[in-house]
Amino acid sequence: MPRYTYRRLTKLPTTAEGLRRHTVLNLPGMLAGLSFEHIIMQPGAALPISVEDATGILIFTLAGRGVMLLDGDRIEVAANDLVHIPAGVPYGLQTLGGTDWTYVVLQAPVE
Template sequence: MAMVPVRDAKRDAWRPMACTGGPACPFWGRRSALRVRLPRPTGWGIVPRYTYRRLAKLPSTADQLRRHTVLNLPGMLHGLSFEHTVMEPGAAVPISTEDDSGILIFTIAGRGVMVLDGDRIEVSANDLVHIPAGVPYGMHTLGGTDWVYVVLQAPIA
């Protein structure tokens, strides 16, 4: 059980309190935060390729990139890569395909457009996109603000 700081109005101080999974608990203290929600089957029993696959890749030139942090964990999680990226307004990534790894992209702030398997999808804050290996994708920023997102890339087992 996680301990979280709670404001004690009587003493005007913060005190630790056991987290029971309520809305005040941090992410790591909530049991519901660890549940994976799978896509529901459509009337045809098949989910379209682009429904849960949006986009991710890095800008092709350094001029389009403001900040980029990569975390690789050699020896711990073989082949796993975590990237935090900030793309400038107007930046674009050409359409490409990753044949040997799947990609998850989580948008933190800003907006962008992803082209996944020929379909155009707009993403904004709190959107999570999965791109399986072999699906062509490309992307560019939308609007006049930076697009901030994280990318988790893992090889196919």
């Protein structure tokens, strides 16, 4: 029995929400408390401003471009950009340009 987990992204369940698709990458028993998602937002998609009080967030852009509204600032991101959003910081996301914005999100509880 292997002591590791291997999964192909295309074989994992994906949830579609309007112009946004996301796939939860961590499975039961993998790094308890950590949330790891692969997200694709289509052109025109946006997530309204929200706040995560109990978790910190890392967002790493794989492809495309997006705008992040962070604590009142507007930041444009593209491939290979990494953004850390501490717990309690208001944030919103929207695509930029005419292509999909693909990124991964890691969330972990703040101690």
